[in-house]
Amino acid sequence: MTDDTRPPEPASTDRSIGKDQWVEAAADRRVETRVDSVRRRISSTPVQWRILVVGAVALLFALVSPSDYITRIAFTVALYTLLATGLNVVVGWSGLLDLGYAAFFGFGAYAYALLSSDKFHLHWPTLVSVPVVVAGTAILGLVLGLPSRRLSGDYLAIVTLFFGQIFVSIANNGDRLQISLNGNDVPSKPFNLTGGPNGVTGIDPMSLFGYRVHTITGYYLVTVVTAAVVILLFYRLRNARSGLALRSMREDPLAAEILSVPVRRLRLVAFALGAAVAGLAGTIFAAVQQSVFGSNFDVPFLVLLYASAILGGLGNLGAGFVGAFIVAVLPEMLRTPSTGRLLVYGALVAFLALRMRPLGRLGQFVASLIVTGALVRAILAGFGTDLRPRGSGLSGFTGALVPHLERSVTFGNVAFLALIAGGLALTLLSHEWRPFAGGVVTYVGMLAWENRLADQGSITRQLLIGASLVAIMASRPQGIFGTKRVEVL
């Protein structure tokens, strides 16, 4: 018998037992804004088309690129995109925290370097050496994946990080390998495998289908095509049988295992897939640099890769491009103080315009900024400091607002410390006081910027990159194009 509350049974063609009005009326409940409709239209275009469009635009960029320097940055973006894609499969899909990933990249680079260079006078053709290297890296991935049969989470991370460090160590010290088969024997003549700290140099450029790739533009095109193909393949895989199974392992490995997914085997497969992509990227890297060094593949590089995968949104393959773009382009843009200044003030204005609501709060902020400015200038004038603005353009404008002092180093240092203290204090204040304190802190920040930071390109760059990463992750913890995840509910 059925319940009275349930609607009558549908016609015989429909084999459902219960109707859910809430679900039936879903379309009527949906309120669509303009942004939503654009978003829906984008997400309803097949992924393949979106990838092809982005790829085509990226290829065309090579034509309009003004200089090799710019093309080189674009190449880095493409390479990081490729690497982030592989990382996404291991970490984003399968939930395996693989901190040895940079070593796979390094292994690919070294393997290509040894097979196609003057080092051992092996000059394997590209179309032979690359597949061999990729297969070799995948096998190495399988081997390194073995601990994942027993370990997961933090423990796996420790083991893989250790492997990554061993790789760097071997690369840096592999120039005098001595093998003694019998413990009492005199060791064999030192054998130089990796070139040690001097690395391997004189690596062959790639040559594909009779074309010898010898410009950065050429490598850029090769990398864009490779990345697009890899992303397309993985997108196909994502919704195929194996891709679904890989993704279920991040969600609940035990439930997956009990319901027919061979988790331990697929973990190895995930490692191998990620490693193969990293190895492939490594061959391109080695060919571009025409040299490889162990230090290229150390922890800082690993952090960059994770940053690009996480910034884009872990688990979203194409988004790796966005993360890679930020990680590769931001440092270059901040290289010159004037663009740095433009970015900093642009970000400040954008933040105020978008986030300072209601307008009263913005008013409080501006008032507090002006009062602080007037006070600081009055105090400095009291000491008889020269407050005339220097520079022109944007720097002249900001110079008029914020004094640039003669003894800028000490003053700037003090302002910088005050900025840090102020920033920390800001987090402790209640909502209504933040605009006022924000004005003061911002002015102090401008003082620090104009007097000290703007002139210290290299250090400021790191600070700003760190700050922007923190800002991005704070506003979108799931990554720019990531989807919100629920861990336990």
Add this chain to the structure above:
Amino acid sequence: MALLEISEVSLSFGGLQVLNSLDMSVAEGEILSVIGPNGAGKTTLFNLITGVYKPDSGDVRFDGHSIIGLDPHRINNMGIARTFQNLRLFLNMTVKENVLVTMYGRNRAGIAAGALGLPRARREERAMHQRAEELLSFFGTRLQGYRFDQPAYSLSYANRRRLEIARALATSPRLLLVDEPAAGMNPTETHEITELIGRLRTELGLTILIIEHDMHVVEGVSDRVVALDYGVKIAEGSFSSVATDPAVIEAYLGKGAATK
């Protein structure tokens, strides 16, 4: 011959004896309920059958083959699926994906075929999608239409329980272990679950082993009932005979409750 035979199975965690020389069997086509107070060893029994735990002694045979020591996914491939008492859905995957995932063991297409989209893989995927929609239609329109592509975490509690069942069915089992399907459900939903379990047997020909605390459900669905207490089987038989068994009443209500 019984589909599932558990003989002399014992399991202890450290000093705690969880299952003590347990004997039971489930016949093909039967719906057998396992009842017992909290901590009686019911869920442990499920974990043991699905290969999460290995018994200290004794044997578990499915369709005549011992399944002790096999990996859980192998046991599943032989035809045993289960749902979880405290819901272990793949929360960040969509409703349909949850069902598609567990068809892994019943399909063949490998990584390369999937990535390249070879005809073989495409055919298989089409069949998988069709079957997933069929399975989800078991629950009326609740898991239909736009819900296919919603993440599982957006479902209500009752719908999550339903999805758990659909996901277990997707492995095409012969024996389905259902762990407290009615927990946290309202009376209407509980009633529907009872009906559904009956349909699973008649329409899909499943043998069902069910853990349940709601005695209305147990009464409504079971051919036979087994009562456990402290890992020991204390009663077995029809619902009415087990429900009136003094040992069972004592286990639930305490010593002397049966005689008063």
